[in-house]
Amino acid sequence: MREQSMGISYITIANVLGACTTAIDLLEHGMSIHSYIVQKGFGSDEYVQSSLISMYAKCGDIDSSCRIVSSFGVGDNSHPQSPEIYKKLDELKKRIIEAGYVPDTSYALQDTDEEQKEHNLWNHSERLALAFALINTPEGSTLKVFKNLRVCGDCHSVFKFVSGILGRKIILRDAFRFHHFAGGNCSCSDYW
Incomplete structure (x- = not known):
């Protein structure tokens, strides 16, 4: 898509991530796309976040999937930030x-x-x-x-x-x- 100068949107990224979930050997491609997402500022979109979570989980990388979601309890100070x-x-x-x-x-x-x-x-x-x-x-x-x-x-x-x-x-x-x-x-x- 980049070679053909086509616009890349949140929907495009989510669909490409969905394609990466069909086979475990596509995890590297998904990680590469995740890097692109961060680099281009698409990471705050909930559709993209949901697709990232699904991609990592379906490819068997539960730890990375969990890192996308942050949760807090009352008075929690265990978070790195x-x-x-x-x-x-x-x-x-x-x-x-x-x-x-x-x-x-x-x-x-x-x-x-x-x-x-x-x-x-x-x-x-x-x-x-x-x-x-x-x-x-x-x-x-x-x-x-x-x-x-x-x-x-x-x-x-x-x-x-x-x-x-x-x-x-x-x-x-x-x-x-x-x-x-x-x-x-x-x-x-x-x-x-």
Whole structure:
């Protein structure tokens, strides 16, 4: 395709990766395409990411497949980028407080003082995932966070502030619905 000066799109890449999954000996070609994806900036597209995960898994390279997906637990600091993630969280916290954010510690269920409750809220997994996404995605791209439980009201508020301050669209999938944050608002109109 490059030799014929044809345009390469996200769809083209995903389909080529799909072709690599039909035989294990095509893993090297798939890895080569992965390198091209990173080099050309196609890596943040969910269609391409999904195709990469499938390609590696079907070719038997489960470790590489798992590296495409990052997950976080509450207060997780095991990720190699933890220092950057927590630095980004501190930056976000300062910026949204300046914009008027007030923590709602009623969502921190531990019987501790207010300061500890605020600290605990900032360690919620969706905030860690948000900071990770901000560090690892191109400016202006839509951020996607998936959560297996319902998002707490304070995290919902944080996501609204972040979308407004940074001008980023954020999609948060929790156990009950998809929340689409943009310009400081959520598609659920704060009813979830």
